[in-house]
Amino acid sequence: MKKVIIAAAALAALSTAAQAQTVRVGTEGAYAPWNFVNDAGELAGYEIDLANAICEHVGLECEIVQNDWDSIIPNLLAGNYDVIMAGMSITEERMQTINFTQDYFPPDPSKFVAAAGADFDFDNLSGVRIAVQSNTIQAAYAQENFGADNTILSFATPDQTIADLAAGNVDLILADGSFLDPVVTNSGGAIAFVGPDVLIGGGVGGGVRKEDTELLATLDAALDALKADGTVDALRAQWFDGVEPAYTE
Incomplete structure (x- = not known):
């Protein structure tokens, strides 16, 4: 489990200042290049880097939690972490149980x-x-x-x-x-x-509990900013060979 500590800052999506908070990010750790365990035994990949970029942008402490794929949604609902970032496609069926951020990877054939x-x-x-x-x-x-x-x-x-x-x-x-x-x-x-x-699904996004509307707004605001400044497309190009920019001109 990898932990990145970020200094306290105001949350981008909130109207009032708040103390630094920890967001626990659940990922599979077995789906390269999205998320995997590298030779040093650390979680790595596109979604690990993106999660850390989101945390840095909004001043959160970001804790990455590895979890098997089959139980990744049940353990989100059980409160074992706060958001899923695990190459999960946005589908209507899943949205009956959880909410999704905006996509951070367009629909992938x-x-x-x-x-x-x-x-x-x-x-x-x-x-x-x-x-x-x-x-x-x-x-x-x-x-x-x-x-x-x-x-x-x-x-x-x-x-x-x-x-x-x-x-x-x-x-x-x-x-x-x-x-x-x-x-x-x-x-x-x-x-x-x-x-x-x-072509199945509607792109890949982060999954959150239905009741966590404030967290969802924070994550979406961060993704808006990281798409606009080119961070998301730069990370996609780093981890996926030959991809075209999807979020910047």
Whole structure:
């Protein structure tokens, strides 16, 4: 768990001065380059840097808490942290339970990968083992669109889907393109993109409890400022190869 201490300051979204507060940020720590544990055993990635930039901007103490993906929303609701920043797509289904900040990454096409040389007829896909991370937009999409004639296999982490593809235990993986791009690039030609891109979800944002309206306003005000001054696009360019600016001219 990494803690960044920021000096007390006035909260940007509040009309009166306040003492420094701690915001606990829940993240998975297993979804590079969004959030992961680096070689030094520290949490790193785009969302870690962005969380720290938000805290610095508004004068908050920022505490990063690692939590498994499958329980990340329940533990937010239980009060174990205050905001989720874990590559979580904004969806209507999730918004029935939690609120989201504005997006800090635009909608990211989901993609299929397979062992190099594999060929699939996506118009008549049948008898195929499709790997997804559980409780993701890709898991729901795969089940709805391919579940009748294929086997949908859910895994706790995205790295497990990659390992099982390499071992021949699954035939296809469906995941965020931003996660799969470096996997394909670094596979030495062993893995390749196949089939169509699929646009699911409404961009990635931070998840907060419904009752935390003041925190939500603070986070959105910080994101407005960090988008306007180029910080968000600079961090996106640092962590994601080839992305175009999304929030600045």
